[in-house]
Amino acid sequence: MSKPTVIAVSNQKGGVGKTTTALNLGVGLASEGKKVLLVDMDPQASLTISLGWQRPDDLQTTVATLMSKVMNGQGINPGEGILHHPEGVDLVPSSIELSGMEVSLVNAMSREKILKQYLENVKKDYDFVILDCMPSLGMLTVNALSAANQVLVPVQANYLSAKGLEQLLDTVNKVKQQINPRLKIEGILLTMVDSRTNFTKDISQLIRDTYGGKIKVFKTDIPRSIRAAETTVEGKSIFAHDPHGKVAEAYKDLTKEVLNHAEKRIKRQSPQL
Ligand code: ATP
Numbered sequence: 001m002s003k004p005t006v007i008a009v010s011n012q013k014g015g016v017g018k019t020t021t022a023l024n025l026g027v028g029l030a031s032e033g034k035k036v037l038l039v040d041m042d043p044q045a046s047l048t049i050s051l052g053w054q055r056p057d058d059l060q061t062t063v064a065t066l067m068s069k070v071m072n073g074q075g076i077n078p079g080e081g082i083l084h085h086p087e088g089v090d091l092v093p094s095s096i097e098l099s100g101m102e103v104s105l106v107n108a109m110s111r112e113k114i115l116k117q118y119l120e121n122v123k124k125d126y127d128f129v130i131l132d133c134m135p136s137l138g139m140l141t142v143n144a145l146s147a148a149n150q151v152l153v154p155v156q157a158n159y160l161s162a163k164g165l166e167q168l169l170d171t172v173n174k175v176k177q178q179i180n181p182r183l184k185i186e187g188i189l190l191t192m193v194d195s196r197t198n199f200t201k202d203i204s205q206l207i208r209d210t211y212g213g214k215i216k217v218f219k220t221d222i223p224r225s226i227r228a229a230e231t232t233v234e235g236k237s238i239f240a241h242d243p244h245g246k247v248a249e250a251y252k253d254l255t256k257e258v259l260n261h262a263e264k265r266i267k268r269q270s271p272q273l
């Protein structure tokens with residue numbers, strides 16, 4: 001089997017649709033027959049809660065427990081701590097306990113690679129691993145970027161802060177140079193778009209112009225809809241909550257774009273027969 005694609009969904013700006021995208025892209029890929037593992041890398045545990053585990057602090061094993069085991073050289077059993085969602089995705093959940101990890105990582109050996117080490121044994125069971133990052137560029141996000149092959153950057157079209165994006169791109173470049181040379185920006189995803197107005201097109205163009213055409217903006221953008229916000233309390237994806245709505249349609253299109261890229265990448269990497 002070919003190597004899994006590991007995608008970090010990251011932007012240090014809060015509330016731009018990272019968690020919503022990680023969840024719906026994950027379920028979208030699962031419904032295309034792919035094996036998907038989602039990892040909640042945010043102590044706020046929004047992804048865990050959005051998938052229906054409403055009391056993450058009661059969970060016995062979370063990503064924090066698993067990362068601690070890696071740091072302490074303890075063994076991890078196959079499937080340990082991995083939850084199964086009825087829509088066909090697996091989840092390594094998070095809880096507030098993860099906030100302590102940011103501090104313990106500072107003194108750990110290979111501190112940037114703890115998550116990567118954890119995934120090394122786990123990811124072989126999956127086609128896609130999606131890491132939902134917290135809104136910061138601290139050690140937890142650096143761990144996610146070190147473990148990923150790709151970064152997907154949700155950006156709220158209306159509040160685009162070019163400066164914010166620059167900081168993220170800086171961090172991605174540093175991780176690329178120092179830790180993970182194969183890391184690539186998969187693309188920028190415009191989220192919560194009010195309508196496909198000229199303004200949205202201007203923002204797409206602005207991003208392309210500002211970053212020298214080097215960074216792809218996904219063709220798909222995600223419309224704003226109250227339906228998307230409702231899914232959080234239901235523990236379901238948008239595909240289960242509002243299957244015929246425009247947000248479900250958009251996440252389906254995004255899934256196809258991501259799949260296409262991944263297939264091209266795998267073709268490039270596999271030796272000529
Ligand atoms: P954080 O930085 O806090 O982790 P985030 O970037 O993960 O936030 P989300 O939690 O996905 O962002 O979304 C922020 C809020 O916007 C949530 O309440 C979510 O339900 C809502 N939301 C997400 N996508 C949409 C959409 N397409 N239309 C309307 N509301 C949305």
Ligand code: MG
Nearest residue numbers: 018019042046
């Ligand atoms: Mg989030």
